[in-house]
Amino acid sequence: MSDRRTAILEAAATVIARRGVRGLRVEELAVEAGVSKALIYYHFEDRTGLLRRTLTFVNNRAERYTAEQSAVDATTDPGAATGAAPTSGPLRQLEQALLLELQDLPHVRENSTAWGELRASAVFDPELRGELALASVIWVREVADQLGEVRPTAPESALVASAERLTALLEGLSARWLSGILPLTDARTRMREAIGVEVAHLAGHTADRSADGTPTSPNKLD
């Protein structure tokens, strides 16, 4: 991806976080990105093309800072080095990945605000829905995989259902935090509790196992 194309997408996220999608003017975006209006149209064709790419860009950026922080935690966490408390590893990773979106850091706040705005716009703009649906499916899949590491015997459908609830809850809590009606610490506490509640719920799905822990129904050949 060219540097100037990236600069335009970064500027689009900034302007959307500042004024909302409907406050996005190509003139202001050009100034913010330090490029000409013509270059914006050259790269993105039209406003809808720009919004679609910005949605994917914002989503990828959230994944990137989540992944980077997980890598940092893995190298600095003493528990990870000693191998103590093995079951807490994947649960801690899941909590960290979801709680990273609820942080009062300028880039997190900007990214979450832009993401919330693009999501809200998709209600009125069906052309954004393809990107939004794809980003959501990928995110739900990742969270379901992380839940699966915490609860390896829970069935796939239960993992996906829990992941759909946790990600939708995070969007709901994030919107309340960003609109100033829920303090950040409360949003983080509610999210952490929700992860605990869902993980406990998924434990119930491991009941159909034999006493030695071998799953009785999955991998059945008949």
Place this chain on the structure above:
Amino acid sequence: MSDRRTAILEAAATVIARRGVRGLRVEELAVEAGVSKALIYYHFEDRTGLLRRTLTFVNNRAERYTAEQSAVDATTDPGAATGAAPTSGPLRQLEQALLLELQDLPHVRENSTAWGELRASAVFDPELRGELALASVIWVREVADQLGEVRPTAPESALVASAERLTALLEGLSARWLSGILPLTDARTRMREAIGVEVAHLAGHTADRSADGTPTSPNKLD
């Protein structure tokens, strides 16, 4: 409240659900409501005043159709008459109240779309936050009370935390449904499961009871 004032608020909800808050033009609103622009300014002073009143109006309307449906259910539900399965009463009421917001009926879709838009606008418009915060507090309180009827021994703080999660989840699921990326039946299923998961979680808080079911800690006099 005067008929014409109500007509303006109903028209504002309709126009916001059609074009979003930033698509709301006073000219279009005046045509939709069948009044003059001057009358709109007479009743609401300015755009912010109009949006604040519309937020409260949309919220009250959601409460009203929830309450009306509960009354209908109470008179038509054969289980309620026989008194069978007493514990299912408050749980069923809670489910119905929350699931009423996830229905493909024109007035529910319009009200939910307008509510989502006004919420999203509050991220950029601090003047809307007072009304939004008040509406949210009242809603959380109502859901916490309903949860308290299902789980009478759960502590207040746990009821409020569960109510905050359920209402934030409903907003997240509703946004996904309205933007067309989550089918309505899936949204309803996830919501119903979440209620079950939270109610099971709250049951854990009833553990500090004596064997005969008498609470040991609440109502203590020492």
